[in-house]
Amino acid sequence: MAIIREGNQGVLLVVDVQVGVMREAWEASRTIKNISIAVEKARSQGIPVIWVQHSDDELVYGSPDWQIASELSPAEGELRIYKQYNSAFEETSLEKTLAQLGIAHIVLAGAATNWCIRATAYGALERGYDLTLIKDAHTTGT
Helix, strand or coil: CCCCCCCCEEEEEEECCEHHHHCCECCHHHHHHHHHHHHHHHHHCCCCEEEEEECCCCCCCCCHHHCECCCCCCCCCCEEEEECCCCCCCCCCHHHHHHHHCEEEEEEEEECHHHHHHHHHHHHHHCCCEEEEEEEEEECEC
């Protein structure tokens, strides 16, 4: 059965734009610049920005590589979601958070396209969210 989200509130979901991820990413500086533009546009329009950070054996929670890329700065009060799987929905509070905010539309940016962006996009669609993937604001490893 299809799920249809009511309302039209959007969110910018920035996934895994972390030092250790972006170090090996294709056109990382261009992608980060475009994500920064999207973040500023969302903020200026009152659209919530949620930052997602991945951790695993190679990207250890709290380590320098785990940190958000230095060119980007989550603003005070912007939410963070911490995950251990490719999808930002799997075993996290993301879905509950989106419901509390009345979100129906997810605008997605970040890394890595063939892993966490894809899994999060599928997760969003499976849950009935409208989805926009910013074509020049996501990347993957080289």
